[in-house]
Amino acid sequence: MSQNPPSLRPDLANAKLSETRRDGQPTIGMVSLGCPKALVDSERILTRLRAEGYGISPDYAGAEAVIVNTCGFLDSAKAESLDAIGEALNENGKVIVTGCLGAEPDYIREHHPRILAVTGPHQYEQVLDAVHNVVPPSPDPFIDLLPASGVSLTPRHYSYLKISEGCNHKCKFCIIPDMRGKLASRPHKAVMREAEKLVDNGVRELLVISQDTSAYGTDWASDIRRGLTEQPITTLARELGQLSPDIWVRLHYVYPYPNVRELIPLMSEGLILPYLDIPFQHAHPETLKRMARPAHAERTLDRIEEWRGLCPDITLRSTFIVGYPGETEEEFQTLLDWMDEARLDRVGCFKYENVEGARSNALPDHVAEEIKQDRWERFMEKAQAISEAKLAAKVGQRIDVIIDDIDEDGIATCRTKSDAPEIDGNLFIDEGTEGLKVGQIVSVEVDEAGEYDLWGCLSET
Secondary structure, three states, X not given: XXXXXHHHOOOOOOOOOOOOXXXXXXXXXXXXXXXXXXXXXXXXXXXXXXXOOOEEOOOOOOOOEEEEEEOOOOHHHHHHHHHHHXXXXXXXXXXXXXXXXXXXXXXXXXXXXXXXXXXXXXXXXXXXXXXXXXXXXXXXXXXXXXXXXXXXXXXXXXXXXXXXXXXXXXXOOOOHHHHHOOOEEOOHHHHHHHHHHHHHOOOOEEEEEOOOHHHOOOOOOHHXXXXXXXXXXXXXXXXXXXXXXXXXXXXXXXXXXXXXXHHHHHHHOOOOOOEEEOOOEOOOHHHXXXXXXXXXXXXXHHHXXXXXXXXXXXXXXXXXXXXXXXXOHHXXXXXXXXXXHHOOOEEEEEEOOOOOOOHHHHOOOOOOHHHHHHHHHHXXXXXXXXXXXXXXXXXXXXXXEEEEEXXXXXXXXXXXXXXXXXXOXXXXXXXXXXXXXXXXXXXXXXXXXXXXXXXXXXXXX
16 A cells, blocks of 8 residues: 555656646646545645646646645655655755645755745645745636636546544554644535535546544534434435435445444445445454554444344455554454454555654554564465455356556456455456446456456446
């Protein structure tokens, strides 16, 4: 899971960034690092700049300045952000830094004193001010018309829909609340208005993101919530699913609270995809307690059994941390045993890293690197075996897929309802793809399965 997908680099961009530059038009480049939430920030910054008459450059050489939207969640992500800043300085020379690592301006300037400005996460106005100081705007109101959909860094057929900022949790390994603040949910009407515009402009899949999707709306004033008959996220998910019968709605970052049960019937009804991205992080109660994880006392296996009972086709995705301070071999074995019972469909795993400012750094009994590596390999071996068995069971089934790409050889790269872009697997169609288009949803019969991917052919009926 790269913090810097190559497709989002300005020198390698395959997104909707290229356009004819008019005479005298100032042009800005963008390097967007980190998670989808940061990607949405990048899109908003570029949309604001485009509205002010700036052109968006797909390469360093064509840009009069470059914005680097950084990630600062892990030390490895910080290092990658510093590398990206250094590359932009070498290739262009005029660099403005924003994003999560921007919350540590002294740290950035210590490594790159030549940068022009630093701003923190989702500080759009400050980024625009910095751009204005470096490259003054020169709009032409008769030419610089902003498309209704704004500037997108994703393919036209899917888009991330950010419903809140920040987080109220105090997980000891995480510094997101320090960088992005407390939970701030967007108004329901504002989210729906954005979703409607995206659908009107051809988006076929909405990927709902936040730091804690389950908590959406719980920060609203009591007089607003008093009139609600259900959790705000349930109302939002239902209304998103009713925008169009052909739209896929996928939920990410859903914590395993009891109210998640309310979402499952919406999946059974086909209003939202039967897909839950839930960051369990571990299974042993003492490890979760040391992490200070929300819902650490929840009986997650019981929850999973309940969800599958309500929606047998549900896909469960999660991420885990191995080698957390104090993790014993017994605690790790509990996690492996839990995996055998949970049989999750999509799994990612990280080796624990200290992060500057995280409370977990001060915990006793840090795990040696060689033990972390061993546990990561054992965990991934088990997760891979489960994935391979689950995918093998799909051979012979007829399923719907969305087409993400068709290469010059006619091979179509697709995703099933069980696969989110960038993080899950793919389904490939290697023949009979003439006439198919990117963004199209087609029916496929699965004829082969691997460890993480599927292969299939178009259904005849």
